[in-house]
Amino acid sequence: MSRGRRAIAAAACLCACAVLAAVPPPASGALTLPPDVVARVGAVDIPVDLVARVAAAQHISPARARDAVVRDALFAGEARERGLDQAPEVQREISAVLARRLLHRLHEDAANAGPVSDDELRAATERHWLDLDRPEGYRTVHAVVRLPERADEATRDKATGIAGAIRTAVSSAREIALRSEPPRAAGSRKAPADPAADAFISAAKSVPADGLEIVAQPLPPVTAAGRVLSAEPQRFDPDFSRAAASLAARGDLSAPVTSGFGVHVIMLLERIPAQIVPVEERRRMVRDEVVADRARAAQAKLLEALRREAMVVDGADTSLELVRIEP
Structure with missing residues (x-):
């Protein structure tokens, strides 16, 4: 199977997974769509909140987002019918995408874990002391x-x-x-x-x-x-x-x-x-970096637990490690 077909199959299967996870299949014989459903593809409902998320993420209208999700669900159904979702290369593509989604969730959890603590602030300040907490210096x-x-x-x-x-x-x-007067450097790092x-x-x-x-x-x-x-x-x-x-x-x-x-x-x-940034301003400045540190720590902890319990399959831990979490 070509890489392009693998990617299409993987994306289609993932979209189907997202749809199926979002809402349970409708009751047999239902004649009308529930209020929170905008479309139905076979036995799969397309929920309103999924369409809204796609529209927001891709900056498109709700109508275009609905059509895109319906199209993906149709492709996903055909991919499953042909058994493309079971091909090893497609499974690897799916694992990689799921790993990235998991890391995104870890980052969200880290962001929701509360404000920067005093210990986190001290660690970040030490890393950036020249910009955040620099005492007076003496050039001699x-x-x-x-x-x-x-x-x-x-x-x-x-x-x-x-x-x-x-x-x-x-x-x-x-x-x-x-x-x-002390000479001033003009755009050079070397002291004049x-x-x-x-x-x-x-x-x-x-x-x-x-x-x-x-x-x-x-x-x-x-x-x-x-x-x-x-x-x-x-x-x-x-x-x-x-x-x-x-x-x-x-x-x-x-x-x-x-x-x-x-x-x-x-x-x-x-x-x-000296250059001393006030504590609360410093806390705001380092927040993104602290959130990234939290997410990296959660990733390392998760990988350690998976390895210890022998639950990692087909290089999923490698997929996680290859995806960097940036501040």
Whole structure:
């Protein structure tokens, strides 16, 4: 059987199933249609609500919807008469369509399960924290005098002294920062060059390292808790982050700060304002995603139960898994 005939047979049989499920067969010898029935095809009644649903779904008039349903019922009857509904390939087509209908029902049930709970809101907020619950961030440039592992006290004192010299050397960069505004990116994700940062790096690298290593570089914005303002999960050393957050204005310099990497001098380039969406507005914004999560969880639970009870036949679980539930 060609794929086109299989699809027609499957669709016809499914339409017949929908009609038969919608209303029981009429009593034998009935001469008139019940009030909620618009047509009768053989022993099958075409109910008003089915026609209304077809009209709404396809954006057509009730008369056209009625004619379409009657036509499908006629085709379905002929398909059954010929035994097309029993062909394995048609059964697979039917299984796939029924799987999609089941997933649609799971999505409806999820939508009707009530408002977004506090736990669901917390989980969704964590996934989208940059847009929904972003604390203030601090964009900086720093120079760090790297400390070797198990550095002795003399080495640590030397690193602190070099950091002090760097702080003095970068005072010219501070003046540039005070006279300028943070540059703004024009449609680019990459941070634009900042003359104050460039001057800081150049001045820091001019200081003699005295056998140690000096690393100077601009850094992405970070929160006071150390979380980088990025979709990627990144964190900075907490001592560094607290020191960065203590700087009040562009051009402010920290005293030498020791972290697990070495001794830093930090200059603030920009404070990134917090973005906190009110809770109820946030709840509305994440609703579609939460409903999709509920439906996916119900799908996984159903598949697990079917597999456990050995009730899955002919790859029906595969049909379910292939259909994605989107928010």
